[in-house]
Amino acid sequence: MTKATFFVPGPTWVRPEILQEMLRPMIAHRSSEFGDLFKRVVANLKPLFGTAQDTFVASCSGTAIMEAALTNCVPRRLLVTTSGAFAERWYAIAESLGLEVDQLNAGWGNAVEPEALADHLASRRTHYDAVTLTHNETSTGVTNDVAALARVVRDESPNTLVLVDAVSSLGAIPVHFDEWGLDLCLASVQKGIALPPGITVFAVSARALAQSEKRKYRGTYLDFLSYKKHADEGNVPTTPAIAHFYALAKQLDDIINVETLEARYRRHAAMRETTIRRTAGYAELASDPEHASASVSALIPNRPPDEIRAEMKKRGFTLGGGYGKWKATTLRIGHMGDIQLDDLNAMLDALDGVASA
Numbered sequence: 001m002t003k004a005t006f007f008v009p010g011p012t013w014v015r016p017e018i019l020q021e022m023l024r025p026m027i028a029h030r031s032s033e034f035g036d037l038f039k040r041v042v043a044n045l046k047p048l049f050g051t052a053q054d055t056f057v058a059s060c061s062g063t064a065i066m067e068a069a070l071t072n073c074v075p076r077r078l079l080v081t082t083s084g085a086f087a088e089r090w091y092a093i094a095e096s097l098g099l100e101v102d103q104l105n106a107g108w109g110n111a112v113e114p115e116a117l118a119d120h121l122a123s124r125r126t127h128y129d130a131v132t133l134t135h136n137e138t139s140t141g142v143t144n145d146v147a148a149l150a151r152v153v154r155d156e157s158p159n160t161l162v163l164v165d166a167v168s169s170l171g172a173i174p175v176h177f178d179e180w181g182l183d184l185c186l187a188s189v190q191k192g193i194a195l196p197p198g199i200t201v202f203a204v205s206a207r208a209l210a211q212s213e214k215r216k217y218r219g220t221y222l223d224f225l226s227y228k229k230h231a232d233e234g235n236v237p238t239t240p241a242i243a244h245f246y247a248l249a250k251q252l253d254d255i256i257n258v259e260t261l262e263a264r265y266r267r268h269a270a271m272r273e274t275t276i277r278r279t280a281g282y283a284e285l286a287s288d289p290e291h292a293s294a295s296v297s298a299l300i301p302n303r304p305p306d307e308i309r310a311e312m313k314k315r316g317f318t319l320g321g322g323y324g325k326w327k328a329t330t331l332r333i334g335h336m337g338d339i340q341l342d343d344l345n346a347m348l349d350a351l352d353g354v355a356s357a
């Protein structure tokens with residue numbers, strides 16, 4: 001097996017056999033062949049999201065489905081929970097759509113505390129149409145407790161929808177859409193699912209679709225009801241990224257039936273533990289260790305991160321830089337998707353010499 005040397009927290013390394021799937025001959029998207037491919041994909045997306053409700057694939061990056069979630073499901077008032085750059089993106093999108101948006105900010109590097117969310121919801125008399133949660137904050141390497149946060153929303157504000165960004169968690173960290181009572185959950189595929197970027201998978205609850213039905217102006221390209229209508233017929237509304245569908249079908253088969261979800265989550269947890277343990281001599285975790293992510297570690301090393309990245313590049317390894325306001329100070333190691341513990345250890349062997357120099 002080719003060894004992974006690319007440790008950016010998305011896009012992540014893609015197995016050659018998955019890239020190979022993308023070279024298959026073209027088929028028409030209204031053909032029975034595409035219908036079969038679509039069914040294969042949807043059948044495996046359900047266990048991946050942990051849902052019996054609707055799952056879709058859209059030919060766009062994850063941000064487009066964040067925006068679509070708001071145009072489809074949020075008539076007026078939104079609460080955005082933030083603790084890093086990607087959670088803040090929900091806020092920027094909401095503002096750009098002219099929504100009334102509040103922010104519950106836990107601060108970069110922290111997790112959003114369920115008690116703080118409960119206090120916030122209890123102290124407001126206004127009703128929020130939806131609350132956004134970011135399962136895994138890629139900019140800081142923090143995993144939020146979506147199960148607990150969604151429970152708080154359900155208890156404090158039962159008619160408020162729960163919209164979840166699982167971009168860097170799905171396929172790496174467990175997601176239980178139905179059990180956690182989520183209404184929308186999205187993930188672009190270039191992270192835990194380990195495909196080239198370009199498509200996004202998402203699950204939508206019956207409640208969110210009902211909310212969508214009440215929205216008169218919800219756009220055309222990413223109209224959830226159009227996705228639902230076509231999915232019920234085994235298809236998608238517009239010409240899809242067919243090469244990506246081939247790759248997704250094989251990757252999901254491998255995740256669900258060959259590696260299995262349980263083993264995949266264990267592998268990611270082991271990669272987190274290994275990264276933290278092996279870098280402790282020359283770097284500290286940039287964020288709350290209690291919520292350290294299994295897919296990406298953000299570190300503050302003793303040596304400037306840019307120097308480390310340049311030296312590692314000379315040794316054949318690509319690491320991620322800091323993001324947003326943490327750009328200059330942090331080093332991000334993406335350990336997600338199909339990267340194996342052996343690949344990670346080989347990279348950490350090289351990093352030992354570079355980071356402690």
Ligand code: PLP
Pocket residue numbers: 010061062063064086134136137138139165166167168188
């Ligand atoms: N949310 C998170 C947590 C991310 O890590 C990213 C991308 O890195 C995004 C959203 C945006 O996804 P995309 O670049 O696919 O639009």
